[in-house]
Amino acid sequence: MQYKFCGKSGLKLPVLSLGLWHNFGFVDNFNTGREIIRVAFDKGITHFDLANNYGPPPGSAEENFGTILKKDFANHRDEMIISTKAGYLMWEGPYGDGGSRKYLLASLDQSLKRMQLDYVDLFYSHRPDPETPVEETMYALDQAVKQGKALYVGISNYPADLTKKCAKILKSLGTPFIIHQPKYSMYERWIEDRLLDVVEEEGLGTIVFSPLAQGLLTSKYLKGIPEGSRAAKEHGFLQKEHITSKVVSQVQSLNNIAQKRNQSLAQMAIAWVLRDSRVTSALIGVSSVEQLYDNLEVLKNLSFSKDELIQIESILRS
């Protein structure tokens, strides 16, 4: 594994991190999830990313992760970076969603209980809440650190200007705000406009989620929708409608470039997000140990020639 400092902080993150959004809920096979986490850790993936609502049902990924930690990682807590978040709907009524102090701090307590932990390494505001003053949300993150329940804090899905504002507030409080978690892949490039400049200016790290566009940027959908894949499942966010003939033809062309690089398309898509030095870590999901092994091979070739990048751009613009 390779590790990079998270912005200007002293915390190093692996360039590949593992997310538990899908594949780790009560609806999934517990032993597969357990095996994935064990292999990931053995391969140097020290960072595991969760959120209160991951499952389904919401909360079950944290609960399963807590069980796995207890069974397999009791002596390894200090070698792991565990994150969780609050921001999306978690429980009924006015206090289980958004960015209020009430929600964030109660949710963090619940997450710690589910994971059977005393603290998380990173606690995020999962999304901006236009109905809550951003100061309140940031003070809640600061409070989580002061309570000893989080070592560092981060924000996810915040636009560039609001990120600047958060940085200013948290700097004034002396809060260890070290990371932004946005979506980024060949198919989702909003962060190139300004956010990457802002995170650099503010000395933050960037961990990018869904670098494989939830599996689209792999070879798996080239010949239809395989049984058991995310697009075939009822709960997941990747829908059959996303797999259009245009996408399949683009993915086929990208796959041809990957093959010339002696890489799988999944590996090339991960290398592509990591080509920007401001990206600290690619946050992947996997549904099997085989996918994890495949993705780990990316470390053998992370660089691109100018020509390859031009070819990729022209496919994406086609």
Ligand SMILES: NC(=O)c1ccc[n+]([C@@H]2O[C@H](COP(=O)([O-])OP(=O)(O)OC[C@H]3O[C@@H](n4cnc5c(N)ncnc54)[C@H](OP(=O)(O)O)[C@@H]3O)[C@@H](O)[C@H]2O)c1
């Ligand atoms: N902050 C936020 O708002 C937010 C939002 C979304 C995600 N996240 C974080 O980001 C993490 C990753 O998100 P993601 O799961 O969407 O990431 P992703 O890496 O883009 O997609 C993961 C999916 O791609 C497929 N895949 C992975 N490796 C493969 C391979 N080598 N060959 C073929 N298929 C492969 C698998 O799909 P199948 O299941 O079909 O096999 C896997 O479930 C989440 O777990 C979460 O921690 C954060």
